[in-house]
Amino acid sequence: MTPAARLAAAASVLDSIAQGRQPAEAVLKAWGTENRYAGSKDRRAVADRVYRVLRARGRLVWAMGGREDGRALVIGSLSLIDGLSLEEIEALHMGDGYGPKPLSKQERSRLTATTDELPGWVAAGLPEFVMEDFKSTYGDGWAEEAKALMVPRAPIDLRVNAAKATVADVEAELRAAGLEPQRTPWSAWGLRLSAEPPPNVQALEAFKAGRIEIQDEGSQIICWLAGVEPGMTVVDYCAGGGGKTLGLAMQMRAATGLQPTAPEEPAKVWTPTGWVEAPKGKAATVVRTDGKLVAYDVVQKRLDNIKPRLQRAGVAAELHQLGPNGGGVEDMVGQADVVLVDAPCTGSGTWRRRPEDAWRLTPEDVDRMQGLQTAIVARAAKLLKPGGRLVYATCSMLTAENEVSVAAFEEDHPGFRPVAIAEALNNANFTEAGREKLAELATGGHRLRLSPATAGTDGFFAAVYEKAQ
Template identity: 75%
Template sequence: MTPAARLAAAASVLDSIAQGRQPAEVVLKAWGAANRYAGSKDRRAIADQVYKVLRARGRLVWAMDGREDGRALVIGSLSLIDGLSLEEIEALHTGDGYGPKPLSKQERARISLTGDEVPGWVVAGLPEFVVEDFKATYEDRWAEEAAGLMLPRAPIDLRVNIAKATVEEVEAELREAGLEPERTPWSATGLRLGAEPPPNVQALEAFKEGRIEIQDEGSQIVCALAGVEPGMTVIDYCAGGGGKTLGLGMRLEGEGRLVACDIVQKRLDNIRPRLIRAGVEAELQQLGPNGGGVEDLVDQADVVFVDAPCSGSGTWRRKPEDAWRLKVEDVDRLHTLQTQILARAAKLVKPGGRLIYVTCSMLRQENEASVDAFEEDHDGFMAVGVADALDGALVTDAGRAKLTELADHHRLRLSPATAGTDGFYAAVYERVA
């Protein structure tokens, strides 16, 4: 494919992403499958262009006078990100072959503009309402936090299943496979691979045989707050894809009871092969629309882990397209849902048991506001400091020090800028009455 044809393809993929709800990665794979003539270098170049645009989408829409179509965004990126001159951009837009048609008068005018004052939310690369949230949370550091969330490509973090192998054994195995893993700084069970070139982790024997799982270091850390020990009854109340279910089950060492709950049966079905591969046993329990179906577990659990439905804003460095799909009303709806779920899950905790609330969100309405509401209505739960809650077998000494520093007693915020992880929020409680 010519460079011009790649640009036209990137514009088409961007339009497909905007028209649906599928992740960019899925749309790109579908495009590649439907266009077999595109070689691996072509597909990689198109993906690079797409993600480049998605990370700077707010700025590009603003620069192109509000246009949100793929063609406009690609043209804007050539000027604002790649620094091409008008003449160079025009040379890529001749309409020849499979390349994009020539620039219009309006397009030519937009990329020729200079000296306009760019609003702060545009520079940050986040929706305007999210910038206001960041300013309230991070104050003078808000721009640094925004850049950390949207600009860099995230590495690939792995969690070693220490029930099957040691970190040292898996590290050596990955090096023999030609990879260059590094230890994660905070999680004692984590290994990190670079994003470039993207490793095919699922093709590794270590993955197929359950010695590793793909799991961001931040996700590993919030599991370490659960304090799971062999013999406990542990409930993963919002199991989703099951990644944290596996992390919690690993610490039971085959002794105790692990229950994974979700409102969607298909999600639970998808966990089954992961459990088998990891050698973890769990009961899979579908919840009713109002949290029903677990009445037999009321007052029974040593640990209830609530990985609540959320905006996923903490993962925008991996899925930048999701930033532009989120609306204010979505966050309000999620806050209401989170408070309802947390109240239901709390009923399952036995006296002396632990309750952990987690989101992969960076937004106050889903984090501080949700746990504030819980604490106001549940005086039978006592806050547990992060430093006291951490499982010493799952965090490094440096991790304990860093996480204690970042914590606001029982509440912990992680972000790409401060911890080098995806964005996570956690709060830890113990039932005292």
Template identity: 75%
Template sequence: MTPAARLAAAASVLDSIAHSRQPAEVVLKAWGAANRYAGSGDRRAIADRVYKVIRARGRLVWAMGGREDGRALVIGSLSLIDGLPLEEIERLHSGDGYGPRPLSKQERSRITAEPGELPGWVAAGLPEFVVEDFKITFGDRWTEEAHALMAPRAPIDLRVNSAKTTVAAVEAELRAAGLAPQRTPWSAWGLRLAAEPAPDVQAMDIFKQGHIEIQDEGSQVACWLAGVEAGMTVVDYCAGGGGKTLGLAMQGQPVVTKAPKAQAEAAPVAAWSPVGGDDAAPQPKPKAKPVEITSTIRLFAYDVVQKRLDNIRPRLARAGVNADLRLLGQNGGGVEDLVRQADVVLVDAPCSGSGAWRRRPEDAWRLKPSEIERMHALQVQILDRASALVKPGGRLVFITCSMLRGENEASAAAFEENHPEFAPVPIAEALNSPNLTDAARERLGAMAEGHRLRLSPASTGTDGFFAAVYERTA
């Protein structure tokens, strides 16, 4: 494909994303599957342009006079992001072949206009309606938080399965595969890989054998705040994709102190591609079969969607752990046998997902104020139902992957008002876990506001998370 044809394709993909609820990555894969003539280099170039545009969308819409179509955003990106002169942009829009049609008079005037002073929300790259929330939460640091959330690509965080291997062993295997892992600062079981070039971790033997899971460090920290210990009954009330289910399950296993013997040779690592295919190198099959490990906890994972629960099963099998997967009724039914029986109930509540906008920036521009109000009401309802499962002396952990007070602090405050039988547990106390580093206990403990903790890309280098911890006293 010519550079001009790639621009036309990027504009088309952007329009598809705008009219879809699918993640940008899924839309890109679908485009690649439908346009087999596009080689791996073409797909990477198109994906790069698409993500550049999405991350700078607010600024580009402003620069293009309010236009939100893919063509306008791509033209704006060539000027504002790439810094191309008008003549070069016009050359790429000659209308020849599969390239985009020539610039209109209006488009030409927009990219040659003198840049004026940008409104704060445009400069920060956030949807306008969330700016006030950010200002209240972060004060003078709100633009720094906004930039860290929207501008850079997120790294790839891994959680080492302590029941099967050690951090040092996984670190050595990743280095042998040509990667450069770094220890995560807060989670004692975390390793971090750079965002670019992103390796195909799921094709590696250490993933297939259940030695690692892909899990943001903030999500790992949230699991460790639960304080799971041997002999406990533990409930993951909103299991979703199962990442935290696996993190909870890991805390119920004996810890491996030596590297496993005769691990399979590290798999070749393929460069990231929006659609995979011809970029992926052949991968050897795992030489070791998954081994189930005897758990020391009773773990129950609930969700309202059966397909999500079904998708957790192979992840549990790969990790060698067990959980009782149960379908939750739409009105909270199906939990009667666990009322006031659980030592730990973790509620990873549905939310806007704004804490993960650096991974899915397209979601920022789909979010509406009404959705925040709906999520808040749903969170309060879910917390009310989930809290019934906590036994006296047991712990309730409320988590979101949101940056917004309308979901986080507002929902925690509503729960506290409605449930005086739950006392706040200081985050400093919840941080007393062997799965957290000394740096976590010091730094995160200082950041906490009593029983509440907020993580963010700017402050902790993680996705955005909010956690509040409680104990039933009556």
């Protein structure tokens, strides 16, 4: 593909992203499948342009006079991001072959217009209605928080699966594969890879064998705050994709160490044609645990997708679909030692990974999520036994989904004692530096905010409680 053809392709992909709800990554993958003439360098160039535009979308829309179509955004990016002159941009818009058509008079005028002082939300790269929330939450540092969330590409964080390996062993394995992993500063089980160039983690033998999972360090921290130990009854109330389910299951590994135990292979198995000799060496490796982990979600397909992840990791969990209004949990009421509520949210804390979601969000979405969250955490809290721990978490940066939601819970549930984050940090899954840093970041004692700017993680919020005896 010519450079001009790549620009036209990027504009087309951006239009497809704007017209639907699919992640940009999925749209780019579909484009690559439909246009097999595009080589790997072409696909990489198109993807790079798309993500650079998405991260600067607010500024580009402003610069192009309010236009939001892919062509206008790409043209604006050539000037504002690449720093090309009008003549250089025109040379890429000759209308030849698969390249974009020539610039219009209006487009030329936008590229040569004098830039006025940008409004704060445009300069920060945030949706306009989010800016006041950031100012209220982060004070004078709000712009730095916004920049860290919206501008750089996020690294690739991995969680080493303690059920199958040690961090040192996996670190050596990844270095032998030509990668340069670094220890995560707060999670004792994390390794971090640079996003440039993007590594194909799923092609690694360590991933295929279940020794690692892709999980942001912030998500790992949420798992460790739950304080899960072998023998406990644990509930992951909103399992979603299962990342935290796997993190909870890892903590429930038998105290006998890191060596997984394979179940005894049966001599024969039943098939539709009768009993046959069982295949040897095919039994899944499962770590012993005397506890019970139950993962719930309202979508059965999500639960189905967790099954192969559990098998690969060599850990176990019961998977159950929630019914309308949280039905289907009656047998667990008052039974759990730990309940993790990774509540549905806007996902604003992951905008550095999915910048397209920032421009799909509306104030109505935030209000809807806040109402849903308070209902969900109230239902989930009923599953705890006296003395059990409740962890409420979101991957949101917005106050309405975090402090406002837990304040409502606290008012309606006086029987839940706030647990200081410093107390919840008292386990070996955190590094020493992590225990010190995260205790400093905790607000209100039992509430913790993580962000790309303050912790180098995705944006997360957590609040920890204990049910009265």
